[in-house]
Amino acid sequence: MGSPLRVWRLSTGLLLLVTVSVFCILVKLGVWQLDRAEQKTAWQATLSARQAASELSFDQLLAFGADERLSGYRLSVNATPVNQQILLLDNQVFEGRVGYLAYQVFQVAHAGANTNAVTGTNTGAITSDRAEAVKKDLPWLMVELGFVAANIDRRILPDITPVPLSAISLTGRVYQKQINPLSHQLHAEDGHVMRFQNLNLAALAEKIGHPLAPVVLQPDSIPNIALPKPWTPIPLSAQKHQGYALQWFTMAAVFLSLMLWIGWKHLIKATPNSTTSKTSENE
Numbered sequence: 001m002g003s004p005l006r007v008w009r010l011s012t013g014l015l016l017l018v019t020v021s022v023f024c025i026l027v028k029l030g031v032w033q034l035d036r037a038e039q040k041t042a043w044q045a046t047l048s049a050r051q052a053a054s055e056l057s058f059d060q061l062l063a064f065g066a067d068e069r070l071s072g073y074r075l076s077v078n079a080t081p082v083n084q085q086i087l088l089l090d091n092q093v094f095e096g097r098v099g100y101l102a103y104q105v106f107q108v109a110h111a112g113a114n115t116n117a118v119t120g121t122n123t124g125a126i127t128s129d130r131a132e133a134v135k136k137d138l139p140w141l142m143v144e145l146g147f148v149a150a151n152i153d154r155r156i157l158p159d160i161t162p163v164p165l166s167a168i169s170l171t172g173r174v175y176q177k178q179i180n181p182l183s184h185q186l187h188a189e190d191g192h193v194m195r196f197q198n199l200n201l202a203a204l205a206e207k208i209g210h211p212l213a214p215v216v217l218q219p220d221s222i223p224n225i226a227l228p229k230p231w232t233p234i235p236l237s238a239q240k241h242q243g244y245a246l247q248w249f250t251m252a253a254v255f256l257s258l259m260l261w262i263g264w265k266h267l268i269k270a271t272p273n274s275t276t277s278k279t280s281e282n283e
Helices: 004-052 058-062 128-133 201-208 238-282
Strands: 074-081 086-094 097-108 140-149 168-175 193-196 212-219
Touching (some): 004 238, 058 212, 086 140, 140 201, 201 212
Parallel strands (some): 086 193
Antiparallel strands (some): 074 097, 074 168, 097 140, 168 212
């Protein structure tokens, strides 16, 4: 076994190492939250500028790069529902209620395109023949109809009247939902009403057999549909991140104070023993 002095030095070194390591981790987490707050502040400013700008056309929207964040842009289109199938995004919460976000797929009118080529009365899934007929057209557009509360019995889906199969003008803001790498599968249920678990537009486009625009349009209003439309482009505000940063810094300060107190007690306890040992050696 080592001498008491050697043991004391090892324990003191270990205590110091743990203190510095944990303290640095807590401070780093606080700094990271402050950095996130700055990012959210900048993003909020960008969203506000986009909301104040004039509306984009569908062609202008599609001209953006694939990596561009498009949430917040204003969009104005003339469009016709592809069919009357309602799509429901599951597990949504609005004002304390659990439910769905309802969508319908639209064909946007544009120069040189025959919008009647995709307008029909089939309320089922889009057929492969129809997809082949319009595969050279521009992508279709997902349009949010709004939030609808869920029934206690999940087998009972909400009854939503779809937008009629006629051209309408839609103006609103667009958004993109971030893909969760841990849960991004579509998990779509076939039927006249398609319930799905994640707004994965690439997977949904493959499901319906036609490309979709990389955004969802949330119109300011839709004729004869008055469902509420939640708008949460920033799930956590800059103020929330600042609050989390304060918590991490407080934890770091409390931890450092505690470890200093433990270290002081350890030093006081070891000091008499060292004095006694030296006295014994002198005798």
